[in-house]
Amino acid sequence: MKVTVIALGYVGLANAVVLSERGFDVVAYDNDAAKIAELKKGKAPFDEAGLSVALYKNRKRISFTNDEKEAYTSSNVFFVAVDTPALPDGGSNLTHLNEVVSCVEKYVKEESFLVIRSTVPVGTNGKLSASVKSLSGARIHIVSNPEFLAEGRALLEERSPSRIVIGSNEKASRDLLRVLYRKAISSGVPYYEMDPASAEFVKYASNLFLALKISYVNELARLAEPLGADIGAVTLAMGADPRIGHSMTKAGVGYGGACLPKDGSALQREAKELGFRLSLVEDASLVNQTQPFFFYQKIVKRLGPLSNKKVAVLGLSFKAGTSDVRHTVADYFVKSLLKDGAEVRSYDPSAKARKAFSGLVAVSHKHIIASTLEAALTGADAILILTEDEAFASLDENKLLRAMSGRFIFDGRNLYDTRHFRYFDYVSVGRAEHKPR
Ligand SMILES: NC(=O)c1ccc[n+]([C@@H]2O[C@H](COP(=O)([O-])OP(=O)(O)OC[C@H]3O[C@@H](n4cnc5c(N)ncnc54)[C@H](O)[C@@H]3O)[C@@H](O)[C@H]2O)c1
Structure with a gap:
């Protein structure tokens, strides 16, 4: 199965690597051209234990791209790990998440799943689910899947997470995420659907x-x-x-x-x-x-x-x-x-x-x-x-x-x-x- 990871920061890159280790073909996209150029050369953009070796080992199953159209048309499963920094009033800046949602709306032609790994205000999934609408009329499911990794141990914790949390009330989304996390579930990682x-x-x-x-x-x-x-x-x-x-x-x-x-x-x-x-x-x-x-x-x-x-x-x-x-x-x-x-x-x-x-x-x-x-x-x-x-x-x-x-x-x-x-x-x-x- 092919999946797309959008945004290759500490969370997204660890996600992309571990999804490829679990046997998925990964299209890894970031809108930072310099970062993608480094990754294409096999260079890690930041220090994280084991990252350079893992990028090398999985180079055949991850393709890095800075091409928006290629990213959003190469699969129908999008893991999203954009940054959600603080606004001056303390709230979360969702500009980057909204950019991603707009791209999904613009490009997808078949039923698609947007899996949010970024930390977002409680209720974001509900709001997006109510408003998201693809130009093609294809259904877009929004799934919450918060990330708990700690920097410095990102790959270790991505491979063996303390728990996996899935937020969705829909059967189609829950079924898909169980397939994507099949290996982790069968190795005994606590798996919570809510x-x-x-x-x-x-x-x-x-x-x-x-x-x-x-x-x-x-x-x-x-x-x-x-x-x-x-x-x-x-x-x-x-x-x-x-x-x-x-x-x-x-x-x-x-x-x-x-x-x-x-x-x-x-x-x-x-x-x-x-x-x-x-x-x-x-x-x-x-x-x-x-x-x-x-x-x-x-x-x-x-x-x-x-x-x-x-x-x-x-x-x-x-x-x-x-x-x-x-x-x-x-x-x-x-x-x-x-x-x-x-x-x-x-x-x-x-x-x-x-x-x-x-x-x-x-x-x-x-x-x-x-x-x-x-x-x-x-x-x-x-x-x-x-x-x-x-x-x-x-x-x-x-x-x-x-x-x-x-x-x-x-x-x-x-x-x-x-x-x-x-x-x-x-x-x-x-x-x-x-x-x-
Ligand atoms: N860093 C952590 O330890 C950690 C742990 C758990 C959860 N989180 C959460 O995960 C999210 C990501 O955190 P991070 O530290 O990995 O962020 P980061 O700042 O390291 O990376 C964000 C990436 O998103 C890219 N980006 C921004 N807008 C984009 C767009 N429209 N399209 C494509 N790429 C885009 C940036 O170029 C950057 O590479 C945040 O919500 C954060 O709170 C972070």
């Missing part, structure tokens, strides 16, 4: 629960320090209760990325329109927005006046394992340091993340984006760790002593035991500061 609004809601409910967990621990971390408690010890013992668990309970400088921040504001916006206030979601978002500020105050307090201090900022993407810099906390920290007069050497192991970051914070004589870890560390008065990259979790103290001028490590991800470093002031989140012996 009405479209519930399926759309599952996505927000899941993401916002993750945001709540993270912000809950980060808020506790603020209190742990003055109380003399260690948030790492607290969450370790707390998470041993299977009702709580350990995932997403690590204190840090807050979450970023293209999903959690915007999904929180989108659902709040939708609730507000209906006269509700989602106070927990609101507070989780507020804790997250202020968490970097709390950590920054510790840097200012410990490092003193920042003017001309050299700070190596490690980790520019929003989390380890991805080159995505959307809503990265590094943006806030680097801009704040520069504003306060510091000299910043920022670094990320991903060359794509470094390039993307230069679009967020301009390079200048005060801000250099180093291409190696060593270059970032040389002459630094302090290190600021912002992601959990392996390279930052295994810093060699002797090398640091030789390379750096100062003796401060600010660890925004609690990667080390508080007593790990012998000769550095080690400052982390929700734990006692450790001074050199």
Whole structure:
């Protein structure tokens, strides 16, 4: 069977690859010509574990195209993964989804299925189903199939998802999706069919629960320090209760990325329109927005006046394992340091993340984006760790002593035991500061 994947970002490209691995012939379309040109050469447009190898292995079953007509006339099943960014009022910008719907209406000549993988406001499927109308008169079914993957693990999670959620009340759509997911269903992946609004809601409910967990621990971390408690010890013992668990309970400088921040504001916006206030979601978002500020105050307090201090900022993407810099906390920290007069050497192991970051914070004589870890560390008065990259979790103290001028490590991800470093002031989140012996 042939299927078309529309929009080849983090979600769409993982979808295209895994559909081809499951034996489907995939036409993969994006309206970004440069991205398609790279993909045609076999190059991954962003960093994602296993992506380059998977693109190579499946090259015979995926054809990449930038030709709109070819994309919309090559099959009657369209998986759609366009971005749905936040509008200034917090709502979701559905411009790209509407563009896709218009193309489907224009081109399809036979009964077709539009499977929405993008995160969209609850009720979008209902509205589209009521309004969609092909020029040819062919029936168009709208199916909700929210995506739950996490960047950095996109292919792994696409191959073995925690669950598959299908939102449709129609037999034809449900039957088709069961065929498309036959292999995953038979391997035991939980498979839930429900009405479209519930399926759309599952996505927000899941993401916002993750945001709540993270912000809950980060808020506790603020209190742990003055109380003399260690948030790492607290969450370790707390998470041993299977009702709580350990995932997403690590204190840090807050979450970023293209999903959690915007999904929180989108659902709040939708609730507000209906006269509700989602106070927990609101507070989780507020804790997250202020968490970097709390950590920054510790840097200012410990490092003193920042003017001309050299700070190596490690980790520019929003989390380890991805080159995505959307809503990265590094943006806030680097801009704040520069504003306060510091000299910043920022670094990320991903060359794509470094390039993307230069679009967020301009390079200048005060801000250099180093291409190696060593270059970032040389002459630094302090290190600021912002992601959990392996390279930052295994810093060699002797090398640091030789390379750096100062003796401060600010660890925004609690990667080390508080007593790990012998000769550095080690400052982390929700734990006692450790001074050199
Ligand atoms: N990134 C994640 O971790 C993740 C996880 C789950 C769900 N989601 C949701 O999935 C959706 C996609 O997210 P993403 O991070 O993959 O987006 P992205 O920004 O990485 O990619 C979006 C792609 O859509 C393309 N595009 C835009 N308009 C188009 C059009 N009219 N025709 C063809 N292509 C078009 C862009 O060129 C781009 O390549 C969003 O709704 C997001 O909330 C994302």
